[in-house]
Amino acid sequence: MARNRFNSGTAPEQELPKAKINKESLQRISGLVNYLKPYKWKFIIGLIFLFLSSLTGLAFPILLGAMIDAAQGNQKYSFIPASINLIGIVAFVILFLQSFVSFFRIKLFVEVAEKSLADIRRDTYFKLITLPMDFFSNRRVGELNSRLSSDLSQIQDTLTTTLAEMLRQIVILIGGVAFLFFISVKLTVLNLSILPVLVVVAIFLGKLIRKVSRQAQDKLAESNTVVEETLQGISSVKAFVNEAYEANRYNLSLREVVKIALRGATYRGGFASFIIFCLFGTIVGVIWYGSILVSQGELYVGSMTTYILYAMFVGAAMGTFPELYANVQKAIGASERVMEILNEKNEAISIVASENQTKKIITGELAFKDVVFAYPSRKEITVLKGLSFEARAGEKVAIVGPSGAGKSTIASLILRFYEAQEGELLFDGKPAGEYALTDIRNQVAIVPQDVILFGGTIKENIGYGKIGASDEEIIAAAEKANAHNFVTALPEGYDTLVGERGIKLSGGQRQRIAIARALLKDPAILILDEATSSLDSESERLVQEALEILMRDRTSIIIAHRLSTIREADKIVVLEKGMVIESGTHDELLKNEEGLYRYLSQLQFEA
Template identity: 55%
Template structure:
């Protein structure tokens, strides 16, 4: 896995890739702000409180100057406002600052959370409605990162970074104006030194961040060694490679230690430089300021206020380096999220509507001279001139060697992909004339590797028909031979199946998937090697459930075990993307040197060994 883009694994979160700060990227980022539109007045109010917060912050040193000068004037016998009065003003300003700061944080958090929730919903909706080709070309981790890490980065920008940038700019502008008002000579001296400190600080910061990333990457590598070793512990022990793995882990840790020490050296130099620079600048400013105080060019209170304003300006300038880095990361996250929002989705309806009368199927399916290649492998022709006809209620079995194109038939039936050539017809109507969601509502898939969601058994069964009654659920489970084992659990249908159904056996998961399909009551059924991964005992129970499911339905059975499809109305034999044989079990066995007969013979020989 690439460095800087590694999952946490208990070590660290992946680094967010950065994007260049240019007009095009900024224009894309601004489009994200359309999600702020429903909350624009709250956002504007938040901006107002940022200005008020910055104003009260910058007023504090001014009143500090007044307080010191007042005390000095009174000590010299001059008329002046009472220090107690000024202190009360300062307490009032401090109280206002607390209110303004609270409102600023609260309003920006309110806007950011709501706007990002809207964005998450839209990104998830777009993502889940993408065609299968979209998912075939991307990793699940990459897509998860879009809706978690990337959107979190944008959320941080809206709720925190934007406010910090605006506050920093206001502080910098107001501070620069005030230090020149207080003393142009001191301001000139300070500005001659401050940029050097900021530039060196930025360079040090870049180097330290790079060393820190390298150290964290090396630690992540060490953690991966532990993970791989523990996952493959049987191999480690069978090859007696315990000491080899210990050595590999030790070397990786030593490299991490060296990097961490090098990083510590640079951080130590950086801290020393910053302390020296800050206090050196303060000493220089105060020294020069005292000479100005002696000559009456500035009061002692003015000098104090100048030092405080200088600290504010320096802090704002130093903070912009990190804010710039955060802005680059936000632009990168925005680009990746916008890629998803721009992509075309499948033409499915958002609202769950019932099947309309004109779209109801009877179950006739026809493949007319279909040819197909996957979009990511256009040079590899999976299906070539395939023609298959299924009458309503017929059981069609699809068999053939691995890579013959069997599962591709199932993908085309469900319209995960479109044929490159030829036509797919349902009841004589071209597939693309039937709305996609209307078509899929009348079809069900039972795959080889059943995917159960991490909720209850009841929730997984009702996935086929949300809102089904308990009686309907139990009837479907009985037909799927699942009711007895479900009832044996203490929680019954409320039993939590665990992630991907890990708490259930393969046969139990398969029967829940069948119950789900029975509850859906499809017109067309697709079974993609639904029993190939089961043992003989589980297979017989599941096969009985499948027989119940296939009654009075057009069924396409993609089979690995040929013994399960002997009673099929028609068996289609595929080889290298072509239909090479077609007929019943007996008709195909009667063919000398036929592929189906050869496959059957091989399986019989294998099972008899």
């Protein structure tokens, strides 16, 4: 059984990978900075407000300390009023200013982040849908969707919250330390002498805790995999009476999870105890030493209060940096993955519909000349080896052969999803390279074996063949495709939602909608890729009738397993191992007693 991980309801969320922050990583993501340029002034004003908000926040401890000193008849700072009431009024004015600038700081940062992220999402999606098929053959849809959701959400969080918070904490940290030295050099030296020990131990224990957490997550994923495999293969488990074996396997896996979790709890408990001791020990030490300084007349009570508040500010700022830094690392990693997509070379397809109009008309002549092809992801396997055949305009040419012979690859090359390494593909006697991609794809339609419908209505799915088609055109195409009767029998008719990937419709119904879509497109060249191979007899009859109408007066390339569906083809091309080994009509090929076509026919018709 495969050991594939999956996320269950109890599994911890998979963390986004982090990237090292260095010159190279920053250079790789520099392209995303361009998305901030249209909003640079709002971003700069937001930074100014952020700076002002942090500075006003730093003013409160010194004002509160001065108020306590004023109550005792002391005044340490000449730039602060000696009156308690005046200090209170100044504090409320500063509080109002901080509230004012904080509001606009948040509003501006969110506006800049949302608009720039919308631009990045738009361009990433536009780039994705214009990338060549080879890009998608090497990547999972879930991975690409993650880049549009998780990765961009991480960047969004960083721009709206993390970046602003980090800058604010830097200002508070620098300003707080400066005020600590200003109030009492002796107390500050005492504080800073403890800091290196705290940092070293925190880093060491933090790494241990993260390592154990990853191990626990992996083990939990393994135990969840046992559940998934057992439930998916429950019939096999019961047939072999292996319930006890599976129960023991799951129990052993859970014991490992508990063992690792307990080790992690030991590390976390030690870390928490150490932090509590250092944190409260520092507070006790500061108050102890500060009290001595107060008793010696070197420090006022208000100044000591101010010092404790600034020490708390600095401690809180330092405490937030590890998490903020980790979020920035995740954002850098997410940005690199998004930039990978944005830097990919796309096809010559425009996202502006008017620029994709057909410029060169194709009458329907098609020819392969000595075509050699291997998929870019599997370059060591040559799929087509010097393939040559031609189809005149309006001809029905069938492509047959055993699985792996290269039949479906021919369809991909006609649509120019891929380019041949050698040889030529000709349309109307001209190399395919002389036509724009849009010219070819606008005039070639395909009806595949597994029809994928979009999750909208039947009308929208048929209309996909010709954006902007009228209701009359859609209904006419459906009638020709033998789809109109079953569509009108549905309660909502053409407005019926087909469900995700067309799941609410049968295979034959999906095929007929695909045929209606192709009819609406009115292509010069039609490709039928195993269009009836998975249908029952009645559905096949209805689909075959629709296909006969669809193939009328246009070049048709019919890829088929069922040889009974291609007897009337003008030409049958027989492939084996990427080469044409026979060619002719049905009757001509049957006369060749040693031929592969005759052999395949005997197998099917005798069966």
